[in-house]
Amino acid sequence: MNHSTDAGMNKTGIDMSPIDIKELLSGVEASEPSSQGDEQTLAAYRRSYIMEADPIGFVPVPGSLKGAAKTGMQKLMGKKPEVLLDKLGARLAFERAGTRLYDALLDKCSVRSDEVAGLSGGLSLDRLREFRNEEAQHFMLVMEAIKDLGADPTAVTPGADIDGVASIGLMQVMTDPRTSIAQSLHVLLIAELADHDGWQLLIKLAEELGQDDMAGKFRGALAEEGQHLTTIREFVEKSCMSEAGVS
Amino acid sequence: MALNLLKDKGIPIEQQKFTWKDLVQKPISKLNDDAFTRVRVILMNGIESEAVRFGHSCARMNKDLQRPLAKVRRIEQHQQTIVNWLNPADQSPLETTIGYEQVAVEVTASLAQNEPDPYIAQVLRFGLLEDFDHLYRYSALLDRLQGIDANTILQCYSDIMPGRPTVDEHRDPEDDLREHYDKRTASPLTKFNAMTIMAGEHQTHDYYMHYGPWFADPLARQLYAEIASIEEQHVTQYESIIDPTESWMEKWLLHEANEVYNYYSCVSQEDNPRIKAIWERFLEYELGQLQYVMEVFKKMERRDPAEILPASLPEPIAYKSQREFVRKVLHDELDLRANGTQFVDKRQEPERSLAYRRQLNSEGSPTQTVAAGYRWNPGTELAAKKKGRVAA
Numbered sequence: 240m241n242h243s244t245d246a247g248m249n250k251t252g253i254d255m256s257p258i259d260i261k262e263l264l265s266g267v268e269a270s271e272p273s274s275q276g277d278e279q280t281l282a283a284y285r286r287s288y289i290m291e292a293d294p295i296g297f298v299p300v301p302g303s304l305k306g307a308a309k310t311g312m313q314k315l316m317g318k319k320p321e322v323l324l325d326k327l328g329a330r331l332a333f334e335r336a337g338t339r340l341y342d343a344l345l346d347k348c349s350v351r352s353d354e355v356a357g358l359s360g361g362l363s364l365d366r367l368r369e370f371r372n373e374e375a376q377h378f379m380l381v382m383e384a385i386k387d388l389g390a391d392p393t394a395v396t397p398g399a400d401i402d403g404v405a406s407i408g409l410m411q412v413m414t415d416p417r418t419s420i421a422q423s424l425h426v427l428l429i430a431e432l433a434d435h436d437g438w439q440l441l442i443k444l445a446e447e448l449g450q451d452d453m454a455g456k457f458r459g460a461l462a463e464e465g466q467h468l469t470t471i472r473e474f475v476e477k478s479c480m481s482e483a484g485v486s
Numbered sequence: 487m488a489l490n491l492l493k494d495k496g497i498p499i500e501q502q503k504f505t506w507k508d509l510v511q512k513p514i515s516k517l518n519d520d521a522f523t524r525v526r527v528i529l530m531n532g533i534e535s536e537a538v539r540f541g542h543s544c545a546r547m548n549k550d551l552q553r554p555l556a557k558v559r560r561i562e563q564h565q566q567t568i569v570n571w572l573n574p575a576d577q578s579p580l581e582t583t584i585g586y587e588q589v590a591v592e593v594t595a596s597l598a599q600n601e602p603d604p605y606i607a608q609v610l611r612f613g614l615l616e617d618f619d620h621l622y623r624y625s626a627l628l629d630r631l632q633g634i635d636a637n638t639i640l641q642c643y644s645d646i647m648p649g650r651p652t653v654d655e656h657r658d659p660e661d662d663l664r665e666h667y668d669k670r671t672a673s674p675l676t677k678f679n680a681m682t683i684m685a686g687e688h689q690t691h692d693y694y695m696h697y698g699p700w701f702a703d704p705l706a707r708q709l710y711a712e713i714a715s716i717e718e719q720h721v722t723q724y725e726s727i728i729d730p731t732e733s734w735m736e737k738w739l740l741h742e743a744n745e746v747y748n749y750y751s752c753v754s755q756e757d758n759p760r761i762k763a764i765w766e767r768f769l770e771y772e773l774g775q776l777q778y779v780m781e782v783f784k785k786m787e788r789r790d791p792a793e794i795l796p797a798s799l800p801e802p803i804a805y806k807s808q809r810e811f812v813r814k815v816l817h818d819e820l821d822l823r824a825n826g827t828q829f830v831d832k833r834q835e836p837e838r839s840l841a842y843r844r845q846l847n848s849e850g851s852p853t854q855t856v857a858a859g860y861r862w863n864p865g866t867e868l869a870a871k872k873k874g875r876v877a878a
Contacts, residue, residue: 276858
């Protein structure tokens with residue numbers, strides 16, 4: 240197959256239509272906007288919606304009284320445990336989606352073996368499988384942490400929801416049969432960058448809220464996520480340089 | 487390629503088969519394919535969507551036709567799937583919207599020029615200037631919301647500037663109804679044109695109603711709400727130009743013939759060989775469906791389909807930039823408004839429409855707001871040579 244970085248007939252730019260672009264521009268030149276203003280006019284129009292908006296949703300309260308009485312939760316009394324639950328929910332959803340992102344990449348790699356082999360420095364599928372399994376383990380780890388607090392790991396917290404919305408594009412690019420391994424790795428890098436920072440923030444928050452056991456368990460996950468980030472970043476760089484013929 | 491609608495057998499409906507793999511083929515390329523390939527994909531989805539919609543409406547009113555309608559409709563469903571699934575995943579709903587409006591501009595302009603009935607041609611030109619304006623408003627949204635140049639979709643074939651301002655398009659329902667053609671005297675082309683434009687506008691309405699709530703931005707949600715309302719007006723307008731005294735069976739026959747005409751138009755101009763093969767296959771399918779429906783017609787109405795259908799097809803829909811024609815209509819007819827079924831100068835617009843419009847626009851106009859001071863510029867307005875605004 241052709242690579243997306245090969246040259247070919249791309250019709251999106253104006254240079255592809257040297258005659259029509261002159262016509263188009265002359266028409267624009269002769270026309271007048273039907274209303275005055277600029278981008279700021281749009282901002283003013285949105286104002287009332289922003290002021291009157293309801294939140295996307297709430298952090299679910301622990302489902303059982305037993306949950307609220309758990310030691311972990313008691314330590315949070317007097318602070319705002321919802322923030323921790325929200326971030327835990329977000330991490331849980333991200334790790335679960337991240338596992339599926341790796342699954343999709345591995346599927347693609349199994350078909351595009353020539354492309355994988357052609358990447359300078361070699362893309363280790365075993366390494367990718369290892370990372371995939373670690374994402375799944377991290378998901379389980381967060382699920383247990385949520386349960387330990389007496390909260391419900393099946394609920395969607397607002398943080399989980401917005402992460403899901405933000406990640407839609409990542410999954411779209413990854414699962415598109417037309418995207419190359421290099422393009423898929425680029426998407427994975429975006430996910431790993433966000434994931435790494437997400438873990439850092441979660442650990443800091445857990446520590447500040449006196450959840451030392453939780454923070455300790457999460458530090459192991461952070462170390463693994465650090466490896467994911469470093470490795471995927473290297474893969475992306477190598478594949479880019481390799482395609483450009485400079486490695 | 488001369489076709490005989492009454493004699494060409496096409497592929498018998500029993501042989502029109504699909505698999506799931508067949509239904510989901512490789513999409514077109516947003517970047518590499520010609521804009522008119524996308525235009526054809528979008529319009530033909532509308533044509534098939536109308537076939538399914540009509541088939542269901544007809545079935546609800548005609549017990550005796552339910553069986554033959556179900557047979558043909560299932561095929562149309564799968565044809566529509568193949569066609570609509572040609573849209574690629576990297577073409578966002580807003581980019582696809584730009585494609586929908588390009589269909590509305592370029593196809594309507596083509597129909598308006600070949601339309602033999604002067605009144606129907608006027609109706610088409612009236613709608614044209616309104617859809618032309620929608621293209622400008624959505625282009626402003628794409629630029630200002632997502633930082634994307636609409637011309638990357640339009641490929642310089644269509645102008646991006648105001649038409650009849652959408653804010654002025656809102657009319658009392660009574661002023662959206664038109665006179666219909668006379669089934670006994672109208673040319674087949676008039677009937678085809680009416681069905682094609684109705685199908686295109688109806689799917690556009692449905693698309694905006696589906697995707698309006700997909701947007702997070704409140705202005706985008708309002709914009710889709712406003713333009714969807716106009717598309718509802720357009721469906722009202724275009725379905726009213728069709729003779730309501732045609733029998734259900736007659737309408738079904740015309741739908742099938744119009745599908746043949748539309749695929750024939752696509753085949754004659756498609757330059758992507760893979761997509762052309764799909765048009766060719768479906769042209770044969772439609773000829774087969776037409777043969778089947780002609781037999782049903784003979785049985786049910788005891789009439790000769792030749793009383794309704796021509797043997798040969800009119801000139802195909804012209805899939806090319808209609809810039810010159812659109813600009814002339816813009817220059818000559820921008821200030822036309824509707825008074826009942828007639829077109830009048832804007833000074834003679836009835837109070838009922840003015841009052842209706844005042845009410846709807848009384849809390850602001852999304853179409854005016856989104857394009858406030860907007861001029862299209864290659865590479866988006868951020869690339870224009872002007873003093874850049876520094877965010878506060």
